[in-house]
Amino acid sequence: MTVIxxxxxxxxxxxxxxxxxxxxLKEQNIEPxxxxxxxxxxxxxxxxxxxxxxxxxxxxxxAIDIRLPExxxxxxxxxxxxxxxxxxxxxxxLVQLPLPKHINxxxxxxxxSPLKDVDGFHPVNMGxxxxxxxxxxxxxxxxxxxxxxxxxxxxxxxxxxxxxRSNIVGRPMAALLxxxxxxxxxxxxxTQNLKEIAREADILVVAIGRGEFVDADYVKEGAVVIDVGMxxxxxxxxxxDVDFASVNGKAGYLTPVPRGVGPMTIAMLMxxxxxxxERSLN
Amino acid sequence: MTVIxxxxxxxxxxxxxxxxxxxxLKEQNIEPxxxxxxxxxxxxxxxxxxxxxxxxxxxxxxAIDIRLPExxxxxxxxxxxxxxxxxxxxxxxLVQLPLPKHINxxxxxxxxSPLKDVDGFHPVNMGxxxxxxxxxxxxxxxxxxxxxxxxxxxxxxxxxxxxxRSNIVGRPMAALLxxxxxxxxxxxxxTQNLKEIAREADILVVAIGRGEFVDADYVKEGAVVIDVGMxxxxxxxxxxDVDFASVNGKAGYLTPVPRGVGPMTIAMLMxxxxxxxERSLN
Numbered sequence: 001m002t003v004i005x006x007x008x009x010x011x012x013x014x015x016x017x018x019x020x021x022x023x024x025l026k027e028q029n030i031e032p033x034x035x036x037x038x039x040x041x042x043x044x045x046x047x048x049x050x051x052x053x054x055x056x057x058x059x060x061x062x063a064i065d066i067r068l069p070e071x072x073x074x075x076x077x078x079x080x081x082x083x084x085x086x087x088x089x090x091x092x093x094l095v096q097l098p099l100p101k102h103i104n105x106x107x108x109x110x111x112x113s114p115l116k117d118v119d120g121f122h123p124v125n126m127g128x129x130x131x132x133x134x135x136x137x138x139x140x141x142x143x144x145x146x147x148x149x150x151x152x153x154x155x156x157x158x159x160x161x162x163x164x165r166s167n168i169v170g171r172p173m174a175a176l177l178x179x180x181x182x183x184x185x186x187x188x189x190x191t192q193n194l195k196e197i198a199r200e201a202d203i204l205v206v207a208i209g210r211g212e213f214v215d216a217d218y219v220k221e222g223a224v225v226i227d228v229g230m231x232x233x234x235x236x237x238x239x240x241d242v243d244f245a246s247v248n249g250k251a252g253y254l255t256p257v258p259r260g261v262g263p264m265t266i267a268m269l270m271x272x273x274x275x276x277x278e279r280s281l282n
Numbered sequence: 283m284t285v286i287x288x289x290x291x292x293x294x295x296x297x298x299x300x301x302x303x304x305x306x307l308k309e310q311n312i313e314p315x316x317x318x319x320x321x322x323x324x325x326x327x328x329x330x331x332x333x334x335x336x337x338x339x340x341x342x343x344x345a346i347d348i349r350l351p352e353x354x355x356x357x358x359x360x361x362x363x364x365x366x367x368x369x370x371x372x373x374x375x376l377v378q379l380p381l382p383k384h385i386n387x388x389x390x391x392x393x394x395s396p397l398k399d400v401d402g403f404h405p406v407n408m409g410x411x412x413x414x415x416x417x418x419x420x421x422x423x424x425x426x427x428x429x430x431x432x433x434x435x436x437x438x439x440x441x442x443x444x445x446x447r448s449n450i451v452g453r454p455m456a457a458l459l460x461x462x463x464x465x466x467x468x469x470x471x472x473t474q475n476l477k478e479i480a481r482e483a484d485i486l487v488v489a490i491g492r493g494e495f496v497d498a499d500y501v502k503e504g505a506v507v508i509d510v511g512m513x514x515x516x517x518x519x520x521x522x523d524v525d526f527a528s529v530n531g532k533a534g535y536l537t538p539v540p541r542g543v544g545p546m547t548i549a550m551l552m553x554x555x556x557x558x559x560e561r562s563l564n
Contacts, residue, residue: 106415122409123406123409123410123413124405124406124409125409126408126409126412126413127404127405127406127407127408127409127410127412128405128409129412130408130409130411130412130453130457131405131408131449131453132449133388156472157472157473157474158474159475159479165460167413167414171412171413171460174468175412178447178453178468178470181470181472183467183468183469183470183472183473183474183479184467184468185465185466185467185468186456186460186465186466186467187465188460188463188465190438190439190463190465191439191465192439192440192465193441193465197441197465
């Protein structure tokens, strides 16, 4: 039997706990504050930003929602970031990606103070994570680690296989698993024997960006399977990178899409904001 | 038959090339300069520092050799680093580790400007490496990549297994191999089935710190085996982490100890210094 790991329920539980932590902060005259910057009119980005500001409000985080026109210059965004970097009442800064083409995303990401980098994308934060002395964690892999905690899955000494090597998911996921004492293999588009490698995994994290790519043939009986994908299939239905129907029954644990990894990502963004606000007490 | 990869010869070749690059720099009125700081009287550190300054001189790098007493304070070292960070005639700064116990090594490492961090140990540089946009590379793993280049070993799609997960060797080695399109597995003391995993490796990098630990049983016929170890055996003889006699004849390629990875590490330190000096031209 496969345990379906419910990201909606777990993220609700985490956000409930964060609400208490936000209340405690306010009792100490700290209002946790998150700046969310959206440049342009991309409809998907508008949805993401709305979900983030709404989650912040539910928890009691002051969401400073900044909408800028498509024509905003890089210098204007950098000025804005510098202003909020210096503002002690702001604990987290997030610039929604992608940015319009005339803006250098790396330059923007690197302008955010590592101490307010709630996404964990700054090279300094990536470096500290990679060196097993993390200061901020990328939200998606962090949310996946929370699943392991919630379901009492000890990754120590386990064979963990990560499919995909993006800077947002695959690489930081590998670092977190390694820091947690798993034996970690990172696979990708150039991997030659993916199926055989995946079949050796006790823990399989799939972030390959191809709808329903991983079926039961890739999965060892009883393995923990985490599906980071978000794709539309031919019928327009939202599907993950894992063929849920095929893997369900063979895996020991499995995250669904939707209601799996997705809601956890936003919960971890909120948790990072609260943590930064708590650090400001010291 | 096993090809023995000769680090002495390859490092000589690389240093010869660096000498030409140093000469060109001087023709453009840039004298490549490396500050080497040694605190205290540790005999092994004295040998390492001497080897580095000697290599620098051979190449035509100005080695600024700074010896400080064991009693030097952290603040004094930080002041010294700040001075050389600001000095445009200095291209590389290296503080020999380990430092005396009253000094915080992380604070020292992080004080060196990432743009002069010839060791590649600064979190910013680790982060950029991990995100596949490297600015400076840790010397030992970089030297290992040079072996692959010299011996025309294409790592793309190969199964690479790294034994050991230190910040100096294992982790950056894994990042470099992943950036070069290998499928990468990182193993360590908590790994449960090391022998089986190692036997699947096309490329096996051993940095475990245990003399002659890896014998032929850990090695696939024809694999490339890189030995990062430096240990004294019971008889006082310098040995690697690989049992050379056992693996010789089974591996396709093998680095010896000594005359393998060791000399390459210093050559890469010199190369990084020259590269920083060349960047100062732009």
